[in-house]
Amino acid sequence: MSVLHRGQIGLVALAVLSLVGCAQETRITRVDSGVVTDLSGRWNDTDSRIVAESMVKEALEYQWLNNFSSSKHRQPVVVVGTIQNSSHEHINVNTFVADLERELTNSQKITFVAGKGDREELRTERKEQAMYAREDTQKAPGKEIGADFMMKGTIATILDEADGTKAVFYQVDLQMVDLESNAKVWFGQKKIKKVVEKKRSIF
């Protein structure tokens, strides 16, 4: 084998090795959090955000808000209760609740109070303040604002699948319940339908 031939082989081998070294199994691209990323067809951050925005907007446009404000001469106090996951997916309900809470708080049309989990933490903090904090900085118990309404709801799915095509139908039901009378003053519904098609074979 000539020297030139060996050199050529060496160059080709080097090029192959370089290319192999450059090839990446994982590629990461930073995108805006508002960009829709439908990868698997499952419930994702976009669904959570869109549903929360549109449903809170809808809830605040209805008459119950004006009725309450005009009769009580103040903003209603709302707390978010349980959002039940009745779907086929392990949905992180906490992120959806956080989206709802954000939209409710930012609307400036209602007074939003902390939910059950947060309240426990805050009460523990107050108890500890009573023991350890300077007296003039302690926050007294019994001064919490009681909610007038509770927003609660469910996320449910209906699945249909055949021959690699799956139709996923999400239905989010939210309701605003008067905590005094248990009357449902608002009932909102948002539906999302996705069709996931999978090829049976590729090369």
Added chain:
Amino acid sequence: MSPLASRPTAFVPARWGVLISTQSFFALLAFVLLTGCGPSVNRYLLIEASLRAHDPKGADAIVAVAEKDYGSKSRVLYGMDRGMTLQLAGDYQQSNAVLEQAEEELDRLYTRRIRTETLAFMTNDTALPYEGDPYEQVLINVLKALNYAVLGQWQDALVEARRIDHRLNVLSDRTKEKNAYRDDGFARYLSGILYESTGDVNNAFIAYRKAYESLEATRAWSHTAVPSQLRVDLLRTAEALHFTQELTEYQSVFPTTRWETSQALQQLAQVVVISYNGRAPRKEDQFLDLPISLDALQLVLLNRGFSQSSRHSNRAVDTALYGLNGRVIRVALPRLVPQKTRVPVDRVRLISDNGIRVTLNTELVHNVTAMADKALAERMAGVTVKALARAATKFALAEGATRGAQHAAGKDAAPWVGLLVGLLTKGLAVASEEADKRSWQTLPDEIHLARAWVLPGRYEVQSQAAGGPLDPLNPEAMQTLSLGPGETTVLIQRVMP
């Protein structure tokens, strides 16, 4: 959060201990050393040894170490095996994580790659990604549901129950033959228990009814009778829902069955025992050597002997002999080897602080070996046709290559070139023939279940196989439970063999 809390199961980490036992350590060491020498070592024997030594952490470590050996084609199998050993080791969250990955991988495998299929056709079916049999796919969700139930995450357990329902509905739509595996009595029954434990009696009744119908429909081949507890559950939920017609029908079918009303059970605590008994069946090669000439027939008979089983054959010798002869086509088919459990019934005894004794006798609810047998039988025709076509193609290609080489070599060199190329190509065709023997082997042979409602309080749990003595050295034999009214506790135990 659900008011129904779950308690640590029989396999809590503390009971198994943090340290791996000496026996399992050596098993793991042997595995690490032997895997360096080739894939011949059977990891399942080592896992079994660890489980016998009551060391599920050791068993899990063996699967974890072998992750690379599973390879890219068996990612689902790795997830299945690991999901089970992690569950037995008491790491329920991690078990769910790997099982979730396996399920996602399974989803991706719906799309088949033509390249991979072609490669598998030219070599053997082990080149295909492992998808598992339908009953194994359902068991992924079953294991996840149990993990969530043990963790007290009942809403997540119900997600798995819904996934089971969806998976079985799709399977049922796809499978036309009525006698085939198209529904799953145990998975349905467990779904019903989960629904009822969370207060959804209506869905529980539907699941119980489907479980009953499925078990009845598959009784001939699943060798699993309708559990007496399921009869009780059907009657109780039908009554609770005021389904008078259904109640009358079931009463006429089970005239001797007595049950407590749902109302009477409300203030009691529920204990559900899931017992994994024995070892799942394994698969082995069954070689069919098809001679296409008289001298090849003589060779095959000489090599095998009339009565000798093909599974004892020496593959290296076969490759050389048949390669030299060039007139033997080898076909490899999978064969199931049952590893039946010797524990027909488990007995779990609950002893309260004030001395009240409650004995739970488990019942067979899922015969994994029967499921595997049925799954293989359903696939066998397709596997055989494919194996024959593959063997014929390999032979034709080898023959073509041999003749081509002879022609290219010229008159003088043709005989020895033909012999050499024939030996190589036909030997390769014989050597590469192998059945796909992969299966979820960390599963048990049988799954048993017991369900009882007891007075709330603290209980000591004792577990033993019926008729067998209580082994005081066995760490799975004792544990303490604290049960509140309306709570459901799931206990999982592995009984070997």
